Amino acid sequence: MQEMSVFDIIGPNMIGPSSSHTAGALKIALLAGRLIDGKIMKAEFTLYGSFAETYQGHGTDKALVAGILGFGTEDTRIKYSFEFAKKNGLEYRFVLNKTEKDVHPNTVDIKLYTQDNEITLVRGISIGGGNCKVEKINDIEVSLTGNYNTILVRQKDTFGVVAQITKVLSENQINIAFMRLYRENKGQLAYTIIEVDQPIPKAIAGKLKELPNIETVNIISI
Numbered sequence: 001m002q003e004m005s006v007f008d009i010i011g012p013n014m015i016g017p018s019s020s021h022t023a024g025a026l027k028i029a030l031l032a033g034r035l036i037d038g039k040i041m042k043a044e045f046t047l048y049g050s051f052a053e054t055y056q057g058h059g060t061d062k063a064l065v066a067g068i069l070g071f072g073t074e075d076t077r078i079k080y081s082f083e084f085a086k087k088n089g090l091e092y093r094f095v096l097n098k099t100e101k102d103v104h105p106n107t108v109d110i111k112l113y114t115q116d117n118e119i120t121l122v123r124g125i126s127i128g129g130g131n132c133k134v135e136k137i138n139d140i141e142v143s144l145t146g147n148y149n150t151i152l153v154r155q156k157d158t159f160g161v162v163a164q165i166t167k168v169l170s171e172n173q174i175n176i177a178f179m180r181l182y183r184e185n186k187g188q189l190a191y192t193i194i195e196v197d198q199p200i201p202k203a204i205a206g207k208l209k210e211l212p213n214i215e216t217v218n219i220i221s222i
Contacts, residue, residue: 021051021058021106024126026078028108029067031134031146032122034220038114042091043068049105051126052096064108065092073130140191142182148195150220151204156213157183157190164211165192172204189215 033040045064047055055061059079066081069088077084085092106126113119123136134144144150151169155161162181169176177197183190205217 021054021060021126022063022078023073023130024106024128024132025051025060025108026063026067026071026073027130027132027146028122028124028126028134029064029110030070030072031067031132031144031220032110032112032120032124033068033070035122035134035137035152035218036112036114036118036120037216037218038116038118040068040090040112041115042113044093044095044111044113046095046097046109046111048097048100048103048107048109051106051108052098055094055096061094064110065090068092068110068112137191138189140182140184140189142191142193143180144193146220146222148177149198149200149222151192151194151196151200151208152218152220153192153194153208153214154216155190155192156215157185157187158213161190161211161213162192165194165208165214168204168207168211169194169196172201172207174198174200174204 051060062078062081065085066075066078068090069081069084071077071081104125108124110122110124111119112122121138122134124132124134126132131145134142136142153165166176174196175198176194178195180193181190200219200221202219205219208214208217
């Protein structure tokens with residue numbers, strides 16, 4: 001039987017009427033935004049299931065935009081996120097997909113465009129109690145909750161890369177709680193997701209980027 005915490009029962013501290021449709025949605029967008037290098041200029045949200053049915057009434061739309069802007073679940077600016085998006089030059093649009101049924105009912109695809117014309121597609125699901133999971137980055141299936149301080153590395157799938165990553169962390173006394181490797185196909189693009197119990201110094205990203213075959217490094221702090 002799965003254990004439940006008090007947080008799972010009473011939900012998170014948040015602004016908004018629904019832990020799943022507001023807080024959970026915001027956390028998905030917040031994670032998606034933190035995976036991006038560079039300034040995000042445009043966000044396209046494709047909503048499925050109950051997200052598509054109730055996104056305006058439950059404030060899912062404002063929460064998603066707020067997450068991209070970097071607002072937390074308790075931020076009083078959430079209900080004004082559209083206005084803040086305009087001030088920050090962030091374009092956004094919502095697409096409703098009510099035909100695809102083989103997805104979790106609280107699913108959103110977030111396509112992000114940067115000022116450097118890079119495009120990243122993130123799929124996330126809100127799993128209740130304000131919790132969420134990113135389950136796809138571009139075409140690679142992953143599992144990222146944002147419940148731990150996290151290092152996400154995008155790399156070429158080649159021999160020795162993971163050993164070099166862990167060597168850097170060991171030299172900087174960073175203890176790994178969980179580490180998972182995901183890849184498209186052998187020898188192509190891969191992601192290493194490392195979750196740790198301690199704060200991650202910003203300098204770690206720079207040290208990892210110096211390694212051969214590393215494309216991007218993102219730090220997600222909780």
